[in-house]
Amino acid sequence: MEKRISVVNIIIEDSEAVSMVNEILHSYGSYAIGRLGLPYAKKNLAVICLVLDCPPSVCSALSGKLGMIKGVMVKTMTAKV
Structure with a gap:
Protein backbone atom coordinates (compact mmCIF):
# COMPACT_ATOMS: atom_id res chain seq x y z
CA MET A 1 0.00 0.00 0.00
CA GLU A 2 1.17 3.51 -0.82
CA LYS A 3 2.58 5.53 2.07
CA ARG A 4 1.78 9.19 2.62
CA ILE A 5 3.04 11.93 4.88
CA SER A 6 0.49 12.88 7.53
CA VAL A 7 0.45 15.39 10.36
CA VAL A 8 -1.68 14.39 13.34
CA ASN A 9 -2.52 17.27 15.68
CA ILE A 10 -3.68 16.29 19.14
CA ILE A 11 -5.00 18.47 21.96
CA ILE A 12 -5.40 16.81 25.35
CA GLU A 13 -7.78 18.57 27.76
CA ASP A 14 -7.93 15.82 30.38
CA SER A 15 -4.60 15.11 32.08
CA GLU A 16 -5.77 11.59 32.90
CA ALA A 17 -5.82 10.83 29.16
CA VAL A 18 -2.10 11.55 28.68
CA SER A 19 -0.92 8.03 29.54
CA MET A 20 -3.48 6.43 27.18
CA VAL A 21 -2.45 8.77 24.36
CA ASN A 22 1.25 8.02 24.91
CA ASN A 44 -4.13 23.00 31.50
CA LEU A 45 -3.69 21.49 28.01
CA ALA A 46 -1.13 19.38 26.19
CA VAL A 47 -0.59 19.85 22.45
CA ILE A 48 1.12 17.19 20.32
CA CYS A 49 2.04 17.42 16.64
CA LEU A 50 2.99 14.06 15.16
CA VAL A 51 4.40 13.56 11.65
CA LEU A 52 3.94 10.10 10.15
CA ASP A 53 5.01 8.24 7.01
CA CYS A 54 2.37 5.52 6.68
CA PRO A 55 -0.50 4.16 4.60
CA PRO A 56 -3.73 6.18 4.94
CA VAL A 72 -8.74 14.27 23.43
CA MET A 73 -9.26 16.14 20.15
CA VAL A 74 -7.57 14.97 16.94
CA LYS A 75 -7.24 16.51 13.47
CA THR A 76 -5.23 14.97 10.66
CA MET A 77 -3.82 16.41 7.46
CA THR A 78 -2.40 14.13 4.76
CA ALA A 79 -0.28 15.06 1.74
CA LYS A 80 -0.17 13.11 -1.50
CA VAL A 81 3.62 12.88 -1.50
Whole structure:
Protein backbone atom coordinates (compact mmCIF):
# COMPACT_ATOMS: atom_id res chain seq x y z
CA MET A 1 0.00 0.00 0.00
CA GLU A 2 1.17 3.51 -0.82
CA LYS A 3 2.58 5.53 2.07
CA ARG A 4 1.78 9.19 2.62
CA ILE A 5 3.04 11.93 4.88
CA SER A 6 0.49 12.88 7.53
CA VAL A 7 0.45 15.39 10.36
CA VAL A 8 -1.68 14.39 13.34
CA ASN A 9 -2.52 17.27 15.68
CA ILE A 10 -3.68 16.29 19.14
CA ILE A 11 -5.00 18.47 21.96
CA ILE A 12 -5.40 16.81 25.35
CA GLU A 13 -7.78 18.57 27.76
CA ASP A 14 -7.93 15.82 30.38
CA SER A 15 -4.60 15.11 32.08
CA GLU A 16 -5.77 11.59 32.90
CA ALA A 17 -5.82 10.83 29.16
CA VAL A 18 -2.10 11.55 28.68
CA SER A 19 -0.92 8.03 29.54
CA MET A 20 -3.48 6.43 27.18
CA VAL A 21 -2.45 8.77 24.36
CA ASN A 22 1.25 8.02 24.91
CA GLU A 23 0.58 4.28 24.96
CA ILE A 24 -1.23 4.45 21.60
CA LEU A 25 1.42 6.72 20.07
CA HIS A 26 4.14 4.32 21.22
CA SER A 27 2.44 1.44 19.40
CA TYR A 28 2.61 3.46 16.14
CA GLY A 29 6.21 4.55 16.72
CA SER A 30 7.57 2.71 13.69
CA TYR A 31 5.66 5.13 11.42
CA ALA A 32 6.75 8.32 13.21
CA ILE A 33 9.07 10.79 11.53
CA GLY A 34 8.91 13.22 14.44
CA ARG A 35 6.87 14.38 17.40
CA LEU A 36 6.55 17.73 19.13
CA GLY A 37 4.81 17.90 22.49
CA LEU A 38 3.99 21.20 24.15
CA PRO A 39 2.48 21.55 27.61
CA TYR A 40 0.27 24.61 27.92
CA ALA A 41 0.04 24.93 31.70
CA LYS A 42 -1.85 28.23 31.59
CA LYS A 43 -4.85 26.46 30.03
CA ASN A 44 -4.13 23.00 31.50
CA LEU A 45 -3.69 21.49 28.01
CA ALA A 46 -1.13 19.38 26.19
CA VAL A 47 -0.59 19.85 22.45
CA ILE A 48 1.12 17.19 20.32
CA CYS A 49 2.04 17.42 16.64
CA LEU A 50 2.99 14.06 15.16
CA VAL A 51 4.40 13.56 11.65
CA LEU A 52 3.94 10.10 10.15
CA ASP A 53 5.01 8.24 7.01
CA CYS A 54 2.37 5.52 6.68
CA PRO A 55 -0.50 4.16 4.60
CA PRO A 56 -3.73 6.18 4.94
CA SER A 57 -5.43 3.25 6.69
CA VAL A 58 -2.83 3.32 9.48
CA CYS A 59 -3.24 7.07 10.01
CA SER A 60 -7.01 6.68 10.05
CA ALA A 61 -6.81 3.88 12.62
CA LEU A 62 -4.52 5.94 14.86
CA SER A 63 -6.76 9.01 14.64
CA GLY A 64 -9.81 6.90 15.40
CA LYS A 65 -8.26 5.34 18.49
CA LEU A 66 -7.11 8.70 19.81
CA GLY A 67 -10.44 10.36 19.06
CA MET A 68 -12.29 7.82 21.20
CA ILE A 69 -10.43 8.92 24.34
CA LYS A 70 -12.37 11.33 26.55
CA GLY A 71 -10.76 14.77 26.65
CA VAL A 72 -8.74 14.27 23.43
CA MET A 73 -9.26 16.14 20.15
CA VAL A 74 -7.57 14.97 16.94
CA LYS A 75 -7.24 16.51 13.47
CA THR A 76 -5.23 14.97 10.66
CA MET A 77 -3.82 16.41 7.46
CA THR A 78 -2.40 14.13 4.76
CA ALA A 79 -0.28 15.06 1.74
CA LYS A 80 -0.17 13.11 -1.50
CA VAL A 81 3.62 12.88 -1.50
